[in-house]
Amino acid sequence: MDENLREKLIGVSVATLATALFKRGLRNQVIQGVGPLQRKGRNMVGPAFTLRYIPAREDRNQLTEFRKPDHPQRVAVETCPAGHVLVMDSRKDPRAASAGDILVTRLMVRGVAGVVTDGGFRDAAVIGELDIPAYHTRPSSPTNLTLHEALDLNVPIGCGDVAVFPGDIVVGDDDSVIVIPREIAGEVADEAAEMTIYEDFVVEQVKGGVSVIGLYPCTRDEHAERFKTWRAERGR
Structure with a gap:
């Protein structure tokens, strides 16, 4: 991501960006129902790297799935590029967690700019204390396997009623998260x-x-x- 663009977006609010997008006819770019686990006092800015969940089916989603090295959730955590934002489509369902503190810590260590889900995080209090911006709907303790199957990486998704395409620019402040189509981000x-x-x-x-x-x-x-x-x- 262009660093001049990143610096500009670090210094503006989601509310101001929403107005600028509204002037261009884009009314629905703020991810609904999602807020920060803990305010960081700085903006999250980065291109979107996406993960899509679908409803879990019992024969496909047992705890043994996490032993597989190609499990999409684990692969997402290990391949989301530094400086990007991992955005997860959890079907607006926080009854089962999209991820927990260990995976989010791994994202932080790898230099990922932030993480967003329209579901929930387990270990939310711990994630809130990490030095990585994280946004969700509410805490959720059950593993994602109980309700969600991680399926697709870096494909177009819906997150909180907003279309998110890989590479779109994601900005989060202490209030909310907005998605800027990459073609007009500058x-x-x-x-x-x-x-x-x-x-x-x-x-x-x-x-x-x-x-x-x-x-x-x-x-x-x-x-x-x-x-x-x-x-x-x-x-x-």
């Missing part, structure tokens, strides 16, 4: 970075007692001129 990041600068100015003005009318969005020349001066003074 222009969206540029616009979101500019929006963030103006929003910082707006917050300062509002705290100083200024009305939001005509300020946010900017529809008055006086605010545009004040922003121009504010930005020059701060070198932004």
Whole structure:
């Protein structure tokens, strides 16, 4: 991933990115029902590497499956590239865990940028303390084998009602996770970075007692001129 793009996306919120995507007609890019296990104070940014689960069938999903070196869940953990985000389609079903602390620790050690599931994690409290951003719906103790079969790697998936294609850019902040189509990630990041600068100015003005009318969005020349001066003074 281009490091300039990564740096821009680290500094913008999911809310701002959602607005930039909405301007382009994309209304449904925030992964629904998913939040951080623990706030990290920094954005998760990286291309998507995907894992798809299907409903488990009892004759195919016994504990012995984990002994197989080609088990898709284990392969995903060992092959998700550094700097990428592992995104799992767990069918929005957190009754069985998508993964646990050992697998997420392995992802962290391998340099993976983060992990997202529309299901749940077991050992969630431990995962929350790890130095890797992780997002899920709620804690879940049963192994994935009880309800989910890991099947496909790096294919288009649905996660929290959002289509995720391999290589799409995934950004998570302390609120939620958004998926940016990779073809427009650069222009969206540029616009979101500019929006963030103006929003910082707006917050300062509002705290100083200024009305939001005509300020946010900017529809008055006086605010545009004040922003121009504010930005020059701060070198932004």
